[in-house]
Each structure stands twice: as C-alpha cells, then as structure tokens.
Amino acid sequence: MFLITLSIAVFNTAVQGQPLYDEMSDPCKEKRNTYEMYKEHVLSLQLVINKLQEKYCNVTACPDDWISFENNCYLFSETKTTFEAAKDICNKARAYILEDLSPWEMLLTKAKGFTHMWIGATDIRQEGVYVYESTGSRVTNGDWFKGQPGGGRDENCVVASKDNNWQWHDFPCNDRFHYVCKKTIASARKLLHLHGN
CATH class of the missing domain: 3.10.100.10 (Mannose-Binding Protein A, subunit A)
Structure with a gap:
C-alpha cells in the first residue's frame, strides 16, 4: 500500500511539474535536528566543565x-x-x-x-x-x-x-x-x- 501511495505522489508531482522534494517531508530532518541539539548540549556541558576547572582547579589562565x-x-x-x-x-x-x-x-x-x-x-x-x-x-x-x-x-x-x-x-x-x-x-x-x- 505504501508503494502505491508513494507512486501516486511521485506521478502527481511529476504531472504538476513541481519537485518531489517539496511534496514530501525530509526524512532526515528530524535526525539532523536531534544531532544538532545533542552537539549543542555537549558544547554547553564542555563549557561548564571548563568554567568549573578554571574556578576550582586553576587549570587555565584565560583572561576574564x-x-x-x-x-x-x-x-x-x-x-x-x-x-x-x-x-x-x-x-x-x-x-x-x-x-x-x-x-x-x-x-x-x-x-x-x-x-x-x-x-x-x-x-x-x-x-x-x-x-x-x-x-x-x-x-x-x-x-x-x-x-x-x-x-x-x-x-x-x-x-x-x-x-x-x-x-x-x-x-x-x-x-x-x-x-x-x-x-x-x-x-x-x-x-x-x-x-x-
């Protein structure tokens, strides 16, 4: 059933002269967004760790x-x-x-x-x-x-x-x-x- 629906969507898109990509959602978009979110969380955690090390361990000497x-x-x-x-x-x-x-x-x-x-x-x-x-x-x-x-x-x-x-x-x-x-x-x-x- 899925293949029939997909074939109809492809046919309708081709007939209307519009790119297929506009008619269908990006299947990887959610995964990319999740990946970006995790990268940002990792970065935030790394920055917190750096600040704690600076404050309590005197491991760096970056200016204020x-x-x-x-x-x-x-x-x-x-x-x-x-x-x-x-x-x-x-x-x-x-x-x-x-x-x-x-x-x-x-x-x-x-x-x-x-x-x-x-x-x-x-x-x-x-x-x-x-x-x-x-x-x-x-x-x-x-x-x-x-x-x-x-x-x-x-x-x-x-x-x-x-x-x-x-x-x-x-x-x-x-x-x-x-x-x-x-x-x-x-x-x-x-x-x-x-x-x-």
Whole structure:
C-alpha cells in the first residue's frame, strides 16, 4: 500500500511539474535536528566543565570574559565593528582574529548568536592574494562559498556567514561584523605571569 501511495505522489508531482522534494517531508530532518541539539548540549556541558576547572582547579589562565576551550582562549565580541578595529582589539590582547573555524568553534559562534563574523584574512596587500593577518602566510585552503571571492578591489576582507554554513565571502573592510579573538592558553599564562598574576 505504501508503494502505491508513494507512486501516486511521485506521478502527481511529476504531472504538476513541481519537485518531489517539496511534496514530501525530509526524512532526515528530524535526525539532523536531534544531532544538532545533542552537539549543542555537549558544547554547553564542555563549557561548564571548563568554567568549573578554571574556578576550582586553576587549570587555565584565560583572561576574564574569555572562554577557554581545547587549549585556546576565545573572546567573543559584544558589538559589531570594522575589520581593522577588530584586528586592533585582538592584537592589543596579544591574540588574533579567528582564522579557520573548526566544528567546535562553529558551535561556539552559533551559541553566541552570530550570523556573520570576520575571518582573519585579507587581500589588502595584493588584490586576489589572501593572507592570514596573524602570520602573513597565504590562504591556500579557504572555505569559500561558491563564486567567492568576487568583490574585486572593493571587498578585501573575509566574513564567514551562518546562512552559508560558515563558508567565506569577501566584504568591504569598513562593514561592521562580530569577531572572535583567539590565543593559546600557553600564551595567556605567559602574559598573566609577566603581569604578576
């Protein structure tokens, strides 16, 4: 009976000229939603564990307002700003703008509610040659969205967009987006030690 019903649905869809996918619900959607929910719960638990370790075990040395995760410290911006301003804020904290998003960093970013964020790469120095700001090394494996980069001389800074699964787009550097500063826990400890904390 199911096969007959499915065949009729396929026939009706074909006759009406509409894609079959629109007529039927996505059988994997519920599983994907459940998977995403569990990933977010795991992330939340990991962040709670990190905070408890910081408070009671003195296992990390991230500055106040920074989040520790997997041997790194992260500062999530509260406001949107230009690329240069974001770079200056991160550099003053002896950090750099997040450059490549690992799956966990994507979740951290999603948990903060960002929809767009600066990536620490530009082609300001030479059009079409994107380099990471922290090291000056050339971007060879950028996660570009289809057709990107495409802005020419008017769009020299890189933004990751939630709408496109955090793939990269080039944008004008004077636009305003959120950003994430990143540094290793080792460098944070060294900095705190130098300041006598």
